[in-house]
Amino acid sequence: MSSLLLFEQVLNGLQLGVMLFLMAAGLTLIFGVMGLINLAHGSLYMVGAFAAAAVAAATGSFLLALAASLAAAAAAGAVIELGVIRRLYDRDHLDQVLATFALILIFSEGTRWIFGSFPLFLDVPDYLSGPVTLPGGIQYPLYRLVIILAGLVVAAGLFLLIGRTRIGIQIRAGEADREMIAALGIDITRLYTLVFALGAALAGLAGALVGAIQSVQVGMGEPVLILAFVVIVIGGIGSVKGAFIGALLVGLTDTLGRSFLPGLFGLFMEPAAATTVGSALASMAIYILMAGVLLFRPRGLFGVA
Amino acid sequence: MRERHINAILLGGLLLTALAAWGLDQPFTITLATKVAILALAGVGLNITLGLGGMISLGHAAFFGIGGYAMGILASHAQSYTPLMEAPFLIEGTKSMPVIWLVAVAASALAALVIGALSLRTTGAYFIMVTLAFGQMLYYFAISWPAYGGEDGLSIYVRNGFPGLNTLDPIQFFGLCFVLLCLVLLFVARFSRAPFGLALTAARQVPARVEAVGLSPYRLQLAAFVLSGAITGLAGALFADLNRFVSPAMFSWQTSGEIMVFVILGGVARLCGPVAGAALFILLEHWLGALSEFWHIYLGALLLIVVLFARGGLIGQIAAKEAAHD
Amino acid sequence: MTEPVLSVRGLGKSFGALKATDGVSLDLRPGEIHALIGPNGAGKSTLIGQIAGGIRPDRGEIRFAGRDVTGLGTAARARLGLGRTFQISALAMEHSVLQNVVLGALGARGRAMRFWRPVMGDAILVKAAEDALERVGLSDHAAMRTAELSHGQRRQLEVAVALALKPGAFLMDEPMAGLGAEGSLRMTAFLDGLRAEAPILLVEHDMDAVFALADRISVLVYGRIIATGTAEEIRASREVREAYLGEEDA
Numbered sequence: 078m079s080s081l082l083l084f085e086q087v088l089n090g091l092q093l094g095v096m097l098f099l100m101a102a103g104l105t106l107i108f109g110v111m112g113l114i115n116l117a118h119g120s121l122y123m124v125g126a127f128a129a130a131a132v133a134a135a136t137g138s139f140l141l142a143l144a145a146s147l148a149a150a151a152a153a154g155a156v157i158e159l160g161v162i163r164r165l166y167d168r169d170h171l172d173q174v175l176a177t178f179a180l181i182l183i184f185s186e187g188t189r190w191i192f193g194s195f196p197l198f199l200d201v202p203d204y205l206s207g208p209v210t211l212p213g214g215i216q217y218p219l220y221r222l223v224i225i226l227a228g229l230v231v232a233a234g235l236f237l238l239i240g241r242t243r244i245g246i247q248i249r250a251g252e253a254d255r256e257m258i259a260a261l262g263i264d265i266t267r268l269y270t271l272v273f274a275l276g277a278a279l280a281g282l283a284g285a286l287v288g289a290i291q292s293v294q295v296g297m298g299e300p301v302l303i304l305a306f307v308v309i310v311i312g313g314i315g316s317v318k319g320a321f322i323g324a325l326l327v328g329l330t331d332t333l334g335r336s337f338l339p340g341l342f343g344l345f346m347e348p349a350a351a352t353t354v355g356s357a358l359a360s361m362a363i364y365i366l367m368a369g370v371l372l373f374r375p376r377g378l379f380g381v382a
Numbered sequence: 383m384r385e386r387h388i389n390a391i392l393l394g395g396l397l398l399t400a401l402a403a404w405g406l407d408q409p410f411t412i413t414l415a416t417k418v419a420i421l422a423l424a425g426v427g428l429n430i431t432l433g434l435g436g437m438i439s440l441g442h443a444a445f446f447g448i449g450g451y452a453m454g455i456l457a458s459h460a461q462s463y464t465p466l467m468e469a470p471f472l473i474e475g476t477k478s479m480p481v482i483w484l485v486a487v488a489a490s491a492l493a494a495l496v497i498g499a500l501s502l503r504t505t506g507a508y509f510i511m512v513t514l515a516f517g518q519m520l521y522y523f524a525i526s527w528p529a530y531g532g533e534d535g536l537s538i539y540v541r542n543g544f545p546g547l548n549t550l551d552p553i554q555f556f557g558l559c560f561v562l563l564c565l566v567l568l569f570v571a572r573f574s575r576a577p578f579g580l581a582l583t584a585a586r587q588v589p590a591r592v593e594a595v596g597l598s599p600y601r602l603q604l605a606a607f608v609l610s611g612a613i614t615g616l617a618g619a620l621f622a623d624l625n626r627f628v629s630p631a632m633f634s635w636q637t638s639g640e641i642m643v644f645v646i647l648g649g650v651a652r653l654c655g656p657v658a659g660a661a662l663f664i665l666l667e668h669w670l671g672a673l674s675e676f677w678h679i680y681l682g683a684l685l686l687i688v689v690l691f692a693r694g695g696l697i698g699q700i701a702a703k704e705a706a707h708d
Numbered sequence: 709m710t711e712p713v714l715s716v717r718g719l720g721k722s723f724g725a726l727k728a729t730d731g732v733s734l735d736l737r738p739g740e741i742h743a744l745i746g747p748n749g750a751g752k753s754t755l756i757g758q759i760a761g762g763i764r765p766d767r768g769e770i771r772f773a774g775r776d777v778t779g780l781g782t783a784a785r786a787r788l789g790l791g792r793t794f795q796i797s798a799l800a801m802e803h804s805v806l807q808n809v810v811l812g813a814l815g816a817r818g819r820a821m822r823f824w825r826p827v828m829g830d831a832i833l834v835k836a837a838e839d840a841l842e843r844v845g846l847s848d849h850a851a852m853r854t855a856e857l858s859h860g861q862r863r864q865l866e867v868a869v870a871l872a873l874k875p876g877a878f879l880m881d882e883p884m885a886g887l888g889a890e891g892s893l894r895m896t897a898f899l900d901g902l903r904a905e906a907p908i909l910l911v912e913h914d915m916d917a918v919f920a921l922a923d924r925i926s927v928l929v930y931g932r933i934i935a936t937g938t939a940e941e942i943r944a945s946r947e948v949r950e951a952y953l954g955e956e957d958a
Contacts, residue, residue, distance in 0.1 A: 114507045164690055170507055171438050175646055175689045178639050182682030190676045299635060303518045306511035314507060353528060360526045364519035368500050371512065375503040573823040580827045581820040584800045584811050591798040594760070595815025595873060596786035602820065 081215055086336045087329065092221050094328025095228025099283035100305035101312070101320040102235055103276025109252040109315030110272050111166055116177035117157065118280050118305070119298025120184035125150040125281020126288035126297060127188060130197040139202035143285055150281020151274045158273040163266070181299070189295045196294035199285070224286050231279065232321055239317060248272065252315050304331075307363055311370045313377025322378065327363050334362035385701045389654040393567075396657065397560060404553040412552040413624070414668065418660045419559040420620045425645045425656025426566055427613030432642070433651030434574060435606040436586030438510045440638050441497070441517030445611040447524065447633035448493050449486035449618025454536045454628035456482050461539060479544040479558070482619055490615020491608050498607035502600055517638050524630035535629025542623055549623075559620055563657075566613055571653055573609075582606050614641070643685055649695030658697055711774070712737050713877045713907050714759070714790075719768035721754055728754040729765065730931035736877055741899065741908045743918045746928035747951075752911050753795070755928065756881055759909070760792050761785045773876050786815060791875030791906070793866040795882045799854050805865060806850040809837035812872030840871040844898065860891040867898070878908040884917055896920055919943075927951070 100122060107115050128149030133142035157180060165173045201220045208216040239245040247268055250258045259265050284298065291297070308327050312319025339355030346354065370378065396415055403411035428442045459466050459475025466473040476482065501512045525533045540550075547554045573579050585592045585599040592599050622628045631637065640663070648659025666684075670677035688695065712735035721729040728751045736742050746752055757763035759770060761782035770778045773788050786792075799808050810827060813836040814820055828834060841847050844864040849857065857865065863883055870878060883899070884892050896917045899908060903923075912918050918925065919939045926936040929951045935942060942948055 108507060114510060161686065161690075170510060171432075171646075171650075172689050172693075174438060174440065174510060175642070176686055178643070179682040179685035179689065181639075182678045182685070186676045186678040186682070190679070300518070303514055303635060307515050310504075310508055310511050310515065357523055357526045360522040361519050364515055367512070367515060371500050371503055375508070377508075569823075572826075575826040575828070576824055577814050577820050577822040577827045577830075580803075580807060580811060581814060584803065584808075587800040587802060588798045590762075590794065591800065591869070592811070592815075593762075593782040594786055594792050594794075594798070595812045595869065596783050596818065597815050597820050598783050605821065 081213070082336070084213065084215055085217060086332050088217055088221065088225065090329035090332035091325065092225050092228075092328070093332055094325040095225055095232065096283045096287055097301070097304055097308050097328055098228060098232060098321050098324035099279045100301055101308040101324050102232075102317050103279045104302075104305055105309050105312070105315055105317060105320045106248065106272055107276050108309075110248055110255075111251075111269050112255065113162065113165060114170055114173050114177070115162070115273075115276075116174060116302065117180040117184065118276070119300075119302035120181055121150045121154055121277040121280040122284035122298035122301055123184065123188060123295065124153045124284070125278075126199070126284035126293045127192060127197065128281070129285035129288060130199040130293045133199055134197075139205070139289075142199065143282065146281045146285035147278045150284070151278040153281075154274045154277025155270060158270050162273060163269065166269070185295050192295075194295065196292035199288045199293050201289045220290065227286065231282070235279075235317060244268075244271070304363070307367050310367055310377055313380030316377070316379040319377055319379030326366065330366050331359075331363050334359040338362070385652065385697065388697055388701055389657075392654045392657045392661070393564065396661065400553060400556045400560070409552045412556050414664055416552065416556040416559050416624055418657070418664050419556065419563045420617050420624060421641070421644065421663065422657040422660040423559070423563050423566060423620065424614045424617035424641050425648070425660055426563070426570060427610045427615075427617060428641050429645050429650065429656055430570065430606050430610040430613070432645060433655070434579065434582050434586070435603050435610075436583075437502075437603060437607070439501075439513040439607070439610075440510050440635070440642065441513030441515070442611070442614050442641055443633050443635070443637035444497065444513075444517040444520045445490040445494060445614040446618035446621070446637060446641070447520055447630070448490045449615030449620075450622035450628045450632045451524065451530065451618075452486040452489050452615070453482050453542070453619040453622040454538060455530060456485060457538045457542055458530065458536055477540070477542045479542045479549070479623070482542060482623075483616055486615045486619035487612045490618070491612040493615075494608045494611025495604070498604045498611070502603050502607065514635060514638070517633060518635060521630050521633035521635075524633055531629065533630060535627055535631075538622070538626045538628075541626060555624070559624075562616070562620070566616075567653060574653070578602070578605070643681070647685070647688060647695050649697035649701075652695070652697045652701070655695060655697050659695065710738055713773070714909065715771045716759060717769045717771075719755070719758060719765050719770065721758060721763065721765050727931050729758065732768070732928070732931070732933055734926050734933060734936065736907045736909050737923075738907055739903055740923040741903045741910055741921050743910045743912055743922035743925045744928060745912065745915075745918060745925060750928045751931040752928055753881075754931075756879060756911060760790065760879055786873065787818065789873070789876035790879060791870035791873045791877070792879040793863075793870050793881060793883055795885060795911075797862040797866050799862060799865060799869070801853075801855040803854055804850065805846060805852050805854055805857065806834070806837055806841065808854055808865060809840050809868050809872045810834060812840070812869040813837050816873045836874075837868075837872055840868040843871060844868045845894075859886050860888070863887060863891070863895070867895075875906050877906050878902070878910075880908055881911045882913060883910070884912060884914040892917060 100118065104115060104118050107113055125146035129142035129146040132145035133139060161176060161180065165176055205220045205223055207219055209219040209222060211217055239248055247258065247263055251268060304327060308320055308323040311326060312323030338359040339352045342351035342355040396418060400412050400415040403415065424446055428439065431437050431439045455466065456475050457477050460477045466475060497516045501509055504512055530536050543549055544558060547558065549555050581592060581597055582602045585602050589599040618632060644659030644663040645656050646659065647662050648657065649655035666677065666681060670680050715735035717733050719729050719732040732755060744752060754763060758765045761780060765778065769776060772785060772790055775788065777785050777788065810833050813833045814827065838847065838850065841850055844867050846861060846864050846868060849861065854865065863886070867883065884895055887895060892914060899921055902908065922939055924936060925939060925942045926933050927942065927948050934951060935945050935948050
């Protein structure tokens with residue numbers, strides 16, 4: 078186990094973490110402010126990825142593709158908020174789960190109908206590809222570094238938005254007491270649409286960024302959605318800070334687990350068995366982490382709701 | 383129409399469909415009816431947690447998959463004549479359905495005990511996410527465990543055996559599944575009216591009161607979750623036998639979602655809701671699926687309409703509003 | 709002096725800087741109605757929560773039925789015989805009136821993990837429930853769906869469920885809440901007769917009922933008991949008048 082490999086895997090873990098944060102932040106805000114559990118968030122991730130791939134193929138510009146992902150996901154988010162989601166705010170969680178699950182079906186099959194079953198390709202642009210030499214002599218893909226930075230910038234922006242702006246105050250007030258802010262005369266309908274679209278945009282951006290290093294295909298969003306749920310359970314529903322810390326924890330646990338658990342088991346097991354047991358356990362690592370948090374903090378590390 | 387009559391019509395209809403198909407020598411239709419019975423059984427399991435207990439479990443595929451893999455593992459060892467384990471004691475495979483069912487039920491119940499004990503420490507949205515996560519965990523585990531097929535799944539070449547029956551004969555296998563379904567429905571109907579059912583449904587509505595009379599909502603819900611998982615696990619074993627194939631897809635979130643969908647479509651908390659829902663689901667899959675390969679869009683739209691406008695599902699639309707049970 | 713059925717010693721509970729309960733001691737003697745009064749925000753709900761078992765005190769001791777129950781949860785205390793009614797009716801709305809009371813009887817006998825015989829066919833449980841309903845005057849409504857009851861009837865049902873527990877003491881949180889004049893009179897008469905069976909710790913705002921019923925009154929202000937005594941003593945106490953009742957003509 079070299080420290081170079083360790084550092085590289087830590088960076089990979091951070092990269093996974095910040096992307097999970099983009100998903101989880103939107104989800105946790107939507108739950109905290111509107112009390113809504115949104116299973117369709119993975120679909121918005123997918124919409125962002127597909128929009129980026131389509132625009133990149135048409136124009137050749139990665140920046141335009143990213144802009145398109147934000148716009149398309151936000152627009153899709155606004156549309157479903159207006160059409161479906163706003164009927165769900167007063168409903169119980171079961172109705173919300175079922176309706177947003179129905180949206181997953183519609184989005185997934187709809188995308189497959191438009192784009193077909195084969196994955197699309199979104200390429201990392203030339204000016205962002207290739208390795209970069211980091212202090213210490215490590216070579217690390219520039220693009221992944223860019224993702225980490227982009228994620229951190231978005232995180233900072235989000236914290237500023239929530240902590241320092243009027244919208245942010247409305248969001249925090251809405252999380253604390255939903256009925257009160259209506260009574261205070263704040264336009265909740267507009268606030269809710271805004272929060273939903275913001276969450277959608279974040280998801281779409283994550284989809285586009287990750288789509289360049291993995292493939293863009295139907296169903297890409299749901300595994301990430303479930304990971305984001307794990308993040309929220311660990312971090313606490315309604316807490317963006319919890320989402321950030323939870324996301325980093327999950328990202329690091331998953332990546333480091335996959336890299337090192339097989340090797341760890343190899344210390345006292347024969348290689349074939351070690352790989353099997355190690356990988357199997359690695360695939361369960363974050364859920365075991367979640368279970369651990371549940372044992373001691375059923376409301377998550379920073380749970381508010 | 384009284385709910386009891388609807389239940390009789392549903393079950394009778396399913397039986398008649400299978401018998402008619404047998405008489406008309408249409409084995410494919412018998413297989414469809416068998417699929418309805420098995421999926422209904424899975425739904426009956428979920429309904430204990432969801433309808434009676436009021437807990438939204440989005441991870442019931444975990445138990446469906448465990449039941450399926452119980453069958454797959456036991457049968458694959460039997461068909462390759464290798465034991466599962468030699469030390470510390472010998473466990474051989476088996477192709478006997480009763481044994482497989484026992485193992486499937488026990489394994490699912492155990493898993494439900496562990497998952498439930500952890501998940502029931504949370505409520506509301508947390509519970510939904512946690513159960514979903516545990517289902518996904520088992521999905522990834524099944525993919526990464528190569529001994530039993532990994533992502534490709536595991537094929538069982540010959541259907542398992544039941545003493546005295548030729549299980550390869552579609553109508554006989556249907557009969558087995560149908561009888562199991564009816565027995566389980568009977569059991570659920572009984573305990574719904576027993577002290578356990580009263581306490582459980584009270585815990586759903588007003589947990590503070592249940593505590594104030596000296597009962598533990600947590601224990602009640604955990605017991606319900608274990609029963610629920612065990613029944614869904616049994617359905618999983620049957621499903622695997624029907625298809626003679628097990629794969630990680632049995633653990634997927636899509637499977638969890640589908641089971642929940644047809645419980646809802648049929649009418650949540652109604653005894654035979656899952657039967658109606660499964661029948662509707664299979665019919666849609668068969669007919670709409672023939673029209674368009676994107677039939678899931680229509681399923682999604684239907685679900686959306688039901689949720690937004692037609693609560694109570696299919697049975698809810700037809701049954702008379704029940705007075706309080708005596 | 710007979711040992712009190714329920715006694716609280718030096719109870720304290722803080723939420724951050726807020727001392728919701730600050731060194732509260734009181735007891736409930738056999739056969740008495742002990743009323744707990746105080747202005748809004750005095751900490752009555754927190755105190756009741758600690759006695760019933762949902763809130764864990766930071767310090768102090770609670771004894772019930774001759775045992776230290778401070779570390780026990782709500783369900784355990786209920787099994788020992790602590791019956792309670794809630795300020796906002798906690799009833800299973802989908803169940804019938806009778807079913808709600810049967811739940812109470814079920815809890816009292818601890819027989820919830822039964823899976824085969826119908827609960828409403830259990831003669832012992834149903835009889836106990838019917839008796840309780842008879843006593844609060846709801847027998848005619850036994851088969852009705854609880855959601856269809858009027859508010860006053862639901863308050864009666866609350867009491868019936870607690871009765872079915874055959875408790876050693878009652879904890880009643882504003883049983884008169886929302887009852888009209890006639891309902892209050894009926895409830896007052898009922899509670900009057902109830903005290904012989906089991907003493908009642910009664911939290912109430914309805915002063916007529918309190919002064920009509922209470923053997924003793926404790927006054928809770930800012931988490932502290934500022935006075936305990938008979939109705940006359942409390943009425944005469946200057947501290948109480950200043951803190952709570954306001955100036956009155958003597």
